[in-house]
Amino acid sequence: MIPFVNLTAQYKSIQSEIDNAIKKVMSETAFISGKYASLFEKEFAQFLGIKNCIACANGTDSIEILLKAMGIGIGDEVIVPAISWISTSEAVSSVGATPIFVDIDNDYYTIDINKIEEKITPLTKAIIPVHLYGQPVDMEKLMDIANKHNLKVLEDCAQAHGAEFNAKKIGTFGDCASFSFYPGKNLGAYGDAGAMVSNSEDIIKTARMIANHGQEGKHNHIIEGRNSRMDGLHAAVLSVKLKHLNTWTNQRIANANNYNSKFENSNLLSPKVINNGKHVFHLYVIRHKNRDQIMSVLKDNNIESAIHYPTALPFLECYNNYEYKFSDFPIAYQFQQEILSLPMFPELDDTSINKITSLIKDII
Numbered sequence: 396m397i398p399f400v401n402l403t404a405q406y407k408s409i410q411s412e413i414d415n416a417i418k419k420v421m422s423e424t425a426f427i428s429g430k431y432a433s434l435f436e437k438e439f440a441q442f443l444g445i446k447n448c449i450a451c452a453n454g455t456d457s458i459e460i461l462l463k464a465m466g467i468g469i470g471d472e473v474i475v476p477a478i479s480w481i482s483t484s485e486a487v488s489s490v491g492a493t494p495i496f497v498d499i500d501n502d503y504y505t506i507d508i509n510k511i512e513e514k515i516t517p518l519t520k521a522i523i524p525v526h527l528y529g530q531p532v533d534m535e536k537l538m539d540i541a542n543k544h545n546l547k548v549l550e551d552c553a554q555a556h557g558a559e560f561n562a563k564k565i566g567t568f569g570d571c572a573s574f575s576f577y578p579g580k581n582l583g584a585y586g587d588a589g590a591m592v593s594n595s596e597d598i599i600k601t602a603r604m605i606a607n608h609g610q611e612g613k614h615n616h617i618i619e620g621r622n623s624r625m626d627g628l629h630a631a632v633l634s635v636k637l638k639h640l641n642t643w644t645n646q647r648i649a650n651a652n653n654y655n656s657k658f659e660n661s662n663l664l665s666p667k668v669i670n671n672g673k674h675v676f677h678l679y680v681i682r683h684k685n686r687d688q689i690m691s692v693l694k695d696n697n698i699e700s701a702i703h704y705p706t707a708l709p710f711l712e713c714y715n716n717y718e719y720k721f722s723d724f725p726i727a728y729q730f731q732q733e734i735l736s737l738p739m740f741p742e743l744d745d746t747s748i749n750k751i752t753s754l755i756k757d758i759i
């Protein structure tokens with residue numbers, strides 16, 4: 396059996412480091428925020444080359460809290476891509492704003508930058524580019540549009556830890572950025588965890604208050620906030636794993652190149668990387684018109700695969716009230732019928748890639 400991801404293999408490769416880190420947290424009972432969360436915040440900010448990081452409970456809260464910290468709420472519009480995990484648009488609605496979907500680019504699958512301006516209205520306050528599957532958005536072009544229209548930019552980096560555009564880490568281009576450390580992400584905790592990063596002291600100060608019941612100092616509740624803090628156990632695990640992230644990213648890229656070379660000269664679309672981009676391959680997503688057939692043959696051969704995502708955001712039942720038609724987002728609509736995510740994790744070996752690719756090539 397070839398799994399889609401293999402977190403057991405990763406744990407075994409660093410087991411003593413992880414076990415020791417967990418034991419320390421337990422013996423020091425540093426369970427919530429505290430020493431280990433602060434340490435991870437410093438390390439992750441340093442990794443990105445950004446001033447501030449706030450460790451929080453998950454990568455959905457982080458988007459929502461950052462939107463609030465930038466003053467976005469009822470009556471505002473926020474531009475998001477038509478393809479993403481639902482958190483991106485869900486967080487917009489959660490603060491009372493309206494998600495405005497933009498179709499994706501047919502080659503790189505991230506937001507189509509050329510279609511953003513036609514969606515901007517006097518109510519538009521922000522853009523959330525998503526570095527989907529680990530592919531960086533062209534942040535220079537995106538920032539030009541945002542600056543021209545005086546819009547805030549919140550980068551959704553949940554799938555793209557360590558990805559770069561023009562040799563600069565994504566998450567450092569916009570006003571602020573959100574990360575998820577869901578276990579299956581490129582950098583994953585052992586449960587839910589997330590982070591907010593920014594060079595802006597104002598955004599960070601407000602976001603930190605919101606994530607900790609609106610407190611500035613203990614029992615000094617300046618505003619009503621919420622509880623969204625990172626557990627010490629997750630922070631300690633993340634500190635251990637962060638040291639290995641570059642190695643794991645290189646292994647993901649090598650696996651993607653291996654897949655690509657096997658699919659050369661076939662009629663299957665393998666992922667392309669944007670010019671001047673470093674793609675970190677959270678997912679390896681192929682396109683083919685016989686997607687369903689490929690998926691079922693893989694399944695018959697005990698190989699896991701998945702679809703990210705079966706339904707583009709505007710077509711989800713929860714957005715029926717907007718009454719979108721498939722023709723409103725033609726690229727996303729075609730895309731959702733053709734995509735398939737193949738097994739992708741650092742420890743995936745050549746034998747498995749050979750097996751997967753030869754099975755697929757037989758079908759197509």
Ligand SMILES: *Cc1c(COP(=O)(O)O)cnc(C)c1O
Pocket residue numbers: 453454455456479480482483525551553554574575576577587588589
């Ligand atoms: C995983 C993910 C999130 C949300 O992260 P959680 O930690 O699961 O809340 C947000 N956006 C995208 C694009 C994601 O893939």
